Amino acid sequence: MPEGPSIVILKELTEQFVGKKILEAGGSAKIDMSLLEGQMIVAIRTWGKHYLICLKDVTVRIHLMLFGSYRINEERDANPRLSLKFKKGSLNFYACSVKLIEDDLDDVYDWSADIMSDKWSATSAKKKLKAHPDMLACDALLDQEIFSGSGNIIKCEVLWRVRLHPLTPVGNLPAAKLTELIKETRHYAFDFLEWKKQFVLRKHWAVYSKKKCPRCHIPVIKEVMGKTKRRTFYCNNCQLIYE
DNA sequence: CCGGTTGTTCAGCG
């Protein structure tokens, strides 16, 4: 169950298959499995929540959505959407979206939008936010064209960290605050990555699914918000709205 | 035990 950092972990766990040949490809995904069989994995890449298995002429795009799961070198008691078998080991995906990308990935993906990428560009994010001044902060942090890889947890935690009310239109943010929001999104994503690796992510949540604000010790508000209509946890005292 | 959800896509409608 994935936000960007979780997909980076998946990439790291599966880099053992780079340079390996797919001996058998199966599963319930409606793709032409014969395009994968006999092919070598050239690279494993990610773009936000997209997990990309790159072959010579085609890329397999896996999106785990809300309920997807995977097993490496083992299987679950469920039908896989995609199952890749190698001489040694296997890679299995369940309840996820599987698509083939035939185009050049550089034409499909704006790498500078990926909050986990080396190519991430805060300047580019700022430009996009400035182009949508009416967009609410809670929606901006879920916009995959701007903050690819950010999800509902990152959204809530980042807004709390920078003391920003989720309903603030991004166009109302003072320049310094806008910069801080962008910077903290990437920063928190890497904290998320480290905590997730250590299995201590939950322990570090400040507002997400929490009852009380750790700063103010007053009840955290839980509300469905924005165009994205997602649950948002926030503190009405220390997260300021700019009007 | 069941309500809720770390997400996206698409049909249908005005």
Next chain:
DNA sequence: GCGCTGAACAACCG
């Protein structure tokens, strides 16, 4: 063609 809404999908946790 547009934006908006709700449905659909799906599996596990607390």
